[in-house]
Amino acid sequence: MSPKSARKAKSEPVQSAGSARPTLLLQWYDWHRRRLPWRAAPGETSDPYRVWLSEIMLQQTTVKAVGPYFEKFVARWPDVTALGRASQDDVLRMWAGLGYYSRARNLYACAVAVTREHGGSFPDTEEGLRALPGIGPYTAAAIAAIAFDRHTMPVDGNIERVVSRLFAVEDELPQAKPLIQQLAATLLANSRAGDSAQALMDLGASICTPKKPACSLCPLNEDCTARLQSTQETFPRKAPKKSGTLRRGAAFVVTRGEELLVRSRPEKGLLGGMTEVPGSDWLAGQDDAAAKLQAPDLKGLSRWQRKMGVVTHVFTHFPLELVVYTARAVGRTRAPEGMRWVPVATLADEALPNVMRKVIAHALD
């Protein structure tokens, strides 16, 4: 007789909780799902174009920030072939302010590819989607699950957080990604893959938040390992990231009547393809005198006037400090090679990143 045969008075329903979770999650979702502009109403078929567009915009970007941009885009380009017929510059102008501008270039390239190579319909498999510009592993899985109900679990930052807490994953990100992917897949319901994914994302966004998670409201709280240990807020594990070194530069704001001198940045790299006022390089340890030497060379220009103060801006990987110089150009002063005059009144329509809007506002203040 082995000790194992001893029976508990009341056998515990430790019912391999793994199988109960997907159902609990969907039940929670059916009551608490967020209403979002790109989501189909319950029972409705979702539009792959809207799912794709929203997923691209939502990469590293908050729902609140995306809202108005999504509405603008679908109003102007109601389907992927309409977007494919636009110009990249129109797309960049509409995207200005949302950040990560390579997304906008890839968005356009993707629309062209879907229009020309897929007859205007998105591929309905992860593999097919993954081959398109701007669509990586997460986005391919998300579109496949949400728009085409493929049985796959996309793993974004929300889901990494929820899963790493649920299973108390001690490994640090990003090394833990494969493990988390595997664990996340256990939360997929047999049907309703897209809802399973969106349920986890909503849970991460509204309950299982980075700070002060509302565990008492969580449908999975009963067998959340981190919560049982009261270590929720310490997950996911990740190495602290280092902040970049301050870079300095100068920006030159030249007006000609009611017009402003601008140019376009190179296609690739920081703020690729976006509009800017002429400026110096942005370098660590550069002094103002060195930066000023890079002022554009125009005939018929008034003296450069240094605006008091500086414009500061923080990019993901470095902070930036710009000194601003202004000057006025007479009558028909020609724009130097590669530059152009634009009316101040229509600046809002330009593909101006926010750092340049700050510079111009500071200069014209």
Added chain:
DNA sequence: CATGCGTGGGG
């Protein structure tokens, strides 16, 4: 696998 790539909001 590490790094580059925006911006605005919250604690």
Added chain:
DNA sequence: TCCCCAAGCAT
């Protein structure tokens, strides 16, 4: 104020 972060991708 400062730091962290928010539905990642490309290289």
